[in-house]
Amino acid sequence: MTILYHLTGVRHRYGDRLALEIPELAIRQGGLYLLTGANGSGKSTLLQILALLMPPTAGTVSFHGRPIDWRSAGLLEIRRRVTLLHQVPYLFNESVAGNVAFGLRARGIAGGRLRQLVDEALDMVGLSGFQKRRARELSGGEAQRVAMARALAIAPEVLLLDEPLANVDRQSAAFLEELIGGLPARGTSVVMTTHDPEQPIRLGGERIHLVAGRLAAVPEAPHSFVQENCQHADL
Numbered sequence: 001m002t003i004l005y006h007l008t009g010v011r012h013r014y015g016d017r018l019a020l021e022i023p024e025l026a027i028r029q030g031g032l033y034l035l036t037g038a039n040g041s042g043k044s045t046l047l048q049i050l051a052l053l054m055p056p057t058a059g060t061v062s063f064h065g066r067p068i069d070w071r072s073a074g075l076l077e078i079r080r081r082v083t084l085l086h087q088v089p090y091l092f093n094e095s096v097a098g099n100v101a102f103g104l105r106a107r108g109i110a111g112g113r114l115r116q117l118v119d120e121a122l123d124m125v126g127l128s129g130f131q132k133r134r135a136r137e138l139s140g141g142e143a144q145r146v147a148m149a150r151a152l153a154i155a156p157e158v159l160l161l162d163e164p165l166a167n168v169d170r171q172s173a174a175f176l177e178e179l180i181g182g183l184p185a186r187g188t189s190v191v192m193t194t195h196d197p198e199q200p201i202r203l204g205g206e207r208i209h210l211v212a213g214r215l216a217a218v219p220e221a222p223h224s225f226v227q228e229n230c231q232h233a234d235l
């Protein structure tokens with residue numbers, strides 16, 4: 001079992017407010033994790049830290065066994081291996097293909113290879129033929145699928161999803177859920193937040209449950225603090 005992230009003594013404060021306090025958490029490579037908890041329990045804060053976009057106020061985040069140095073120039077390279085998809089996706093005011101190509105272009109991919117990867121990503125999200133559509137004219141579900149295609153086009157090592165199915169129609173939600181469930185088998189580790197109590201059951205992922213910023217359930221139970229912090233689920 002390869003550990004992807006290892007958090008130790010992680011705390012995050014916004015001013016006086018303690019939003020997150022995680023003594024220890026290990027996230028495996030190739031895993032599918034469902035991050036649950038009531039509003040304000042710290043899910044988005046944890047995702048921002050896992051996305052390496054925001055250093056915690058205290059503690060250590062290790063990625064592939066190496067503690068993250070938040071001031072190092074090499075952080076950008078590590079960040080590129082991790083993609084965070086927001087609940088309300090931001091799409092550029094251009095074509096669907098242009099949006100999906102964004103991360104690929106930034107990595108120097110162009111020409112026929114670029115078109116091929118864009119087509120494959122759109123195919124994965126069930127939007128073949130949408131290449132020339134204006135991104136701003138899509139429905140909410142279609143826009144979320146395009147954002148997912150943009151994320152998947154670069155084959156991220158880790159995909160972090162902040163309630164990806166919250167604003168999409170049932171058909172798109174079912175489609176995206178199945179797609180997300182298959183990502184670990186394609187080599188992408190997934191951590192996603194959800195307020196849907198059935199989702200962990202349907203997806204069969206491991207659950208990380210937060211109550212007021214603390215872990216209340218973790219994927220495995222190798223750590224004694226799990227019992228100490230164990231509380232009832234309050235999805």
Ligand SMILES: Nc1ncnc2c1ncn2[C@@H]1O[C@H](COP(=O)(O)OP(=O)(O)OP(=O)(O)O)[C@@H](O)[C@H]1O
Binds near residue numbers: 037039040041043045
């Ligand atoms: N930028 C910020 N400044 C101040 N407080 C913040 C900020 N972001 C989050 N918080 C606070 O930190 C706590 C955790 O917020 P967070 O957004 O991580 O929770 P969440 O579980 O993702 O909530 P939700 O389910 O509503 O999205 C909350 O009390 C919130 O009000």
